Amino acid sequence: MAYLDNIQTFVRVYELGNMSAAARDQRISAAVASARISQLEEHLNVRLFQRTTRTLNATEQGHMFYRGACKILEAVDTAEAEISNVTMTPRGSLFVAAPLGLGRRVIAPAVPTFKAQYPLIDIRLRLSDRKLDLAAEGLDLAFFLGIPEDSTLRIRKIADCPRLLCAAPAYIARRGMAESGEALVRDKHDCLNLRYPGAPEFQWPLQTPDGVRRFSVHGPFESDDGDVLTGWALNGHGIILKPVFEVADYLATGALVPVAKAEPPVPIQLACLYMHRRRQDPKTRLLIDFMAERIQTALK
Template identity: 60%
Template sequence: MAYLDNVLVFVRVVELGNLSSAGRALRISPAVASNRVKELEKHLGARLLNRTTRHLTPTEQGRVFYEGAKKILEAVRDAEAAVAAVSGKPRGTIHVTAPLGLGRRIIASGIPEFRERYPEIEVRLRLSDREVDIMREGIDVAFKLGVLEDSSLRLRGIMDCERVLAASPAYLSRRGEPQRPEDLITQGHDCLLLRFPGAREYFWTLQTEEGPRKFEVRGPFDTDDGDVLTGWALAGHGIINKPRFEIEPYLRDGSLKVILPDYPPTPVKLAAVYPHRNLQDPKLKLLVDFMAERCQRMIGDILNTRR
């Protein structure tokens, strides 16, 4: 097993580019990661990595070994999944990611219950509103609010989520309430944007009489944390574009008000996204089934409170 551990570390180093990132992904120290790569190089009698101050890149031998090593690890995962399917006792570790709002409200709170049902399955959860590279970062399943663009991944749709534009009464009293989408731009409204490398929220797509239209809105500040945007909106700093379930309590108590209700943002799809190779993994299917039911039930409960 030690040899496979060394192979796994090497693969993650190549994919993530440095020992620190690989160590964090595997929950080991950079020093341990470095020693395992050195043990592998000693075993193979070849240098696998070119080392610079900040980055590691594979040598020619390293590239050849990396391609073979990926197949070895995939074969091991497939074999483990097959044994679990036959025994009826799924076990192992699942690496999961989700956006902050969905993750904090629904996914994270469900993991202890899932663990109680399946005590031999461990879940490693990472929350981020940035676009996560599932393949590169070793993620087994990502719960996403968005559009699938990578054809090498599989998607299981869970539900469509309504989005709304909202602002606080204080902001609307100070700046006036827009009546048409164009007012967001012509009246210079402060639109609070979710931004990070690769983000697509530089514009908002709203539903109009002519169909969906993109509006290049602007604002005085932005962030890569959707909950920070909500906090700014509550404090009267601008307008947000959010899934309704995330801000429904504030809409219900009047802290926020839906604006442009006749021109809502296009809905966003909630889905589980995972590499094709994980399709038959029993433990992954159990987690996705569990979280899909939980999301449908909890989001439904949140939204039904307004009816």
């Protein structure tokens, strides 16, 4: 297994371009990661990386070995998946990501139940509203709202998630009710937006009598945490665009009320993304099936 460990570490160093980052990803020390690369280079009798105090770049032999190393790891994954299918005892760790709202309300509460059913599978959950790179961050799968940009990923659609615009009664009392997308822009309503590195410009797609239209909206606050936006809205600071399930409790109590009901936002796709080579992994399929059922129930 030592040689396989060395190959796994090499692949992560290559993909992340940083020894320390790869070590953290592998849950080992930087010294151990460096030693594994050195052992691999000694075994192959080539230099895989050119190292300086500030940079680390793969050599020509490193690029060549990476392609073969990925095939080796994929073959091992496939073999383990076949054994798990035969023995019906899927095991190992799954590194999973989800948006904050979905993760906190649906995914995280269901993890202990999944673990009770499949005690040999460990879940490592990461919650974030920012755009994630599955390969670079060592993720097995990610639940996702929207349309993925990376066409190399496999995608399983779970549901179309209805959304709405809403605000606190205090905000509406102060600024008035926005009845349409045109009113949002014309009256310069305070629209609270999700912003993270690489996020697109703020345009809210609404279903108008003339079809879907995108409205460029602005506001005084923005955050990369969707729950922070909800908190601001609850305190009367503006209008938010949210999946209905995230704000259903606040709508039921009247803490938030719908805005521009005649022109609701376009529903957003809720899906699961995973690396192509993970498609045969039974524990990946088990988790996706398990969570898809709970997500669909939560959206009803």
